[in-house]
Amino acid sequence: MTPPRTVGVVGGGRMGAGIAHAFLLAGAEVVIVERDEDAADAAAERVRTSIERSLDRGDAARSLAEIEAAFSTATDAAAFVDCELVIEAVPEDRVLKTEALTRAERAMPPTAVLATNTSSLSIDDLAEGLERSQLFLGLHFFNPVPASTLVEIVVGAATAPEAVAAARGWVDAIGKTAIVVRDSPGFASSRLGLALGLEAIRMLEDGVASAEDIDTAMMLGYRHPVGPLRTTDLVGLDVRLAIAEELHERLGARFEPPALLRRLVAEGNLGRKTGRGFYEWENDR
Structure with missing residues (x-):
């Protein structure tokens, strides 16, 4: 080709x-x-x-x-x-x-x-x-x-x-x-990836575990190369929020953006591209 x-x-x-x-x-x-x-x-x-x-x-x-x-x-x-x-x-x-x-x-x-x-x-x-x-x-x-x-x-x-x-x-x-x-809401990758990412954010919001431990659970327990919270930082929290709002409108309450995600975006903490999200990225931008 x-x-x-x-x-x-x-x-x-x-x-x-x-x-x-x-x-x-x-x-x-x-x-x-x-x-x-x-x-x-x-x-x-x-x-x-x-x-x-x-x-x-x-x-x-x-x-x-x-x-x-x-x-x-x-x-x-x-x-x-x-x-x-x-x-x-x-x-x-x-x-x-x-x-x-x-x-x-x-x-x-x-x-x-x-x-x-x-x-x-x-x-x-x-x-x-x-x-x-x-x-x-x-x-x-x-x-x-x-x-x-x-x-x-x-x-x-x-x-x-x-x-x-x-x-x-x-x-x-x-x-x-x-x-x-x-063509369907979130296609395949965004829909599945967002569902996992939003639940990870809710778990962090509820104090279930630290961001590092939530990610480690998926990396070691399910062989994901990167955890859902670090992935969100790489994608951009603003991008994830926009996708969540779109799927919330089309698919209902299970894609409602968590308050923590909205707060971090409002504060300008968008992940790797701004130096801070769920992790600190100041030396890796």
């Missing part, structure tokens, strides 16, 4: 930069479109730093010069004019994503596949404003993208089988494993 020749990414934050990294290492040309020059420069630096780490580990087949030549940033969706695949990776907000997807679709070739990296929002809802919903699907990458091996392909009611087949091939080409799920 080969990756798309040219890939566009909407948004160059942690997830967008990670997605760009994955396709660059696989041999694609990648352009990230950001809202302004400052954001574009920050995205470029994130990608460059990530690529340099891969080169230091010997994970890249191309040289830094070759990868840099294949990568660019822009502030106008017109940069997607030649892309075979465009992936939206803006924050988990329905309005932001809808606007970003609409702008991208207008600029892309009519045969290109458009994907969203949403972890919880309905693919069918996001497709409502699109003209080519048959070429739209979810490509749910996991954080951190370079180290994660799973990509969830989320299929909407209108998604064409050809688009799903192409997505499967592209995921394989970047060295990751795809699972295919029907």
